[in-house]
Amino acid sequence: MNKIREYFENIVEINDSDWRLFSSKLERSDYPKKAILLEVGQTERHLSFIAKGSIRFYIPKLENDSTFGFCFENQFVSAYDSFLTQKPCAYQLQTLTETTLWRISHKDIQEIYAKSDIGNTIGRLTAENLFLIKSEREQSLLNETAEERYLALIKKRPNLIREIPLKYLASYIGITPQALSRIRTRIS
Incomplete structure (x- = not known):
């Protein structure tokens, strides 16, 4: 869990009270290699921090899946569009290695946004970072x-x-x- 606090503190200082609130909502989950974390049609209910492992984002197809993203240790992972809208996802998430996640539910993250001084700032900065990664990849596919x-x-x-x-x-x-x-x- 300390890696999560370090991640946040690289972005913005987080006080002990806000950290206690946030960390009290985290749940640890362990997954084997090739575990499906989220299937097409399911709604993403968690924002997760990868303590160990790697995850791919893909659209399953009969012959060859279309992989469009990866997340690694010390990064947040989520089918973020589904998480934000609480609507079904059009793609899947799968572990590529044995993976340990610290997970927080959509409901709990909303409570943190409402009750903490830093919650909204962390949420905004994390969303901005995810957007920049996505934008860079899209531009790369179009220009390179x-x-x-x-x-x-x-x-x-x-x-x-x-x-x-x-x-x-x-x-x-x-x-x-x-x-x-x-x-x-x-x-x-």
Whole structure:
């Protein structure tokens, strides 16, 4: 739980009273590798902090799933659009490794926003960070070649290259696994 407080304190100072309120609402959950955390059609009820592990966001398809996001240790994870609207999700979340999450419910986060001095600031800054990651990826897909996207991933998010199976990585940058193998051969 201390990692969560450190995460917040990198953004803004959080007093002990606000931290006690927030941390009292957290629940620990452990998941095996390849566990489905949220299925298409379910509503996201939690905002989670990854204490250990990695998670992928994907749209399941008959032949090849479309992976469009990843989250790693010391990051918040959620099907955030579903969490905000409390409407069913159009994609799934799956663990890629054994994963430990600290989870807080939608109801409890609303209480923290109402009762704490810092809750709204933390919520806004976390949402802004998630938006920037999403915006950067969308612009990359529109403006860069597959090779440029792969090289940018190596530079900006090396943990992707180490932790993610190539088929998911290829889907994430919008190419086939075979095309990714050719890129990897060409640049090595």
